[in-house]
């Protein structure tokens with residue numbers, strides 16, 4: 325299947341290595357151009373009916389709560405993203421990770437910063453602003469703005485904001501990957517640096533015939549579903565594979581197996 329018409333695969337792929345979650349922002353409002361670009365992407369990049377991203381051009385600070393008191397709280401973000409899933413749909417979590425990460429990467433490519441927040445946000449503050457259909461739920465939010473150039477002490481100490489983020493090795497997430505085709509290795513490398521709740525990286529890849537399967541590692545993450553994290557990794561994998569010229573499509577699977585990417 326050719327990529328989704330609103331997918332900017334090479335732009336999003338290029339921004340993957342430098343994207344980092346940021347939690348301290350400079351309070352300055354975003355430009356109309358940036359807000360329009362993100363709003364347009366939110367409405368056009370809807371590959372799945374059960375997942376969507378909403379832009380809040382103005383985000384009240386009450387949306388973000390601290391981890392312990394105000395410690396770990398997102399500060400100074402002028403805007404926000406809201407990640408909404410249809411709770412009645414069995415694959416909505418991974419679809420939301422996939423769709424939401426597209427907006428995260430697009431924002432990063434335009435020089436904005438983000439941070440998926442699945443735990444420390446106020447659902448009631450969000451649902452006061454956002455109208456949800458009956459089975460829709462807010463799974464996560466993200467600040468959207470320009471992060472402070474120098475991460476403040478709390479961000480450095482709690483989240484290692486000025487150090488390279490630790491990641492599982494390629495062998496841990498994709499055993500035997502050194503023998504895989506170039507497109508599959510590129511996919512796994514792009515997935516390796518994807519964001520995940522508590523940096524647990526709960527995705528595992530294996531090859532079956534010509535296809536690659538994404539599965540959850542079985543680790544349980546409080547609050548945030550590992551399926552959502554795996555959806556994020558699916559988008560990264562696809563961008564890496566497409567970067568090697570490989571066209572393909574996802575097929576949903578059941579249980580620990582999340583989805584299969586098959587070349588076309």
Ligand SMILES: Cc1cc2nc3c(=O)[nH]c(=O)nc-3n(C[C@H](O)[C@H](O)[C@H](O)COP(=O)(O)O)c2cc1C
Nearest residue numbers: 344345440441442443444489519520521522523548
């Ligand atoms: C689904 C999801 C939920 C997250 N929830 C939170 C959160 O509640 N609070 C927070 O400070 N960071 C949260 N994060 C950010 C992760 O801690 C971060 O992605 C991870 O440590 C990797 O760091 P990086 O994004 O800079 O590569 C979340 C990330 C994801 C993908």
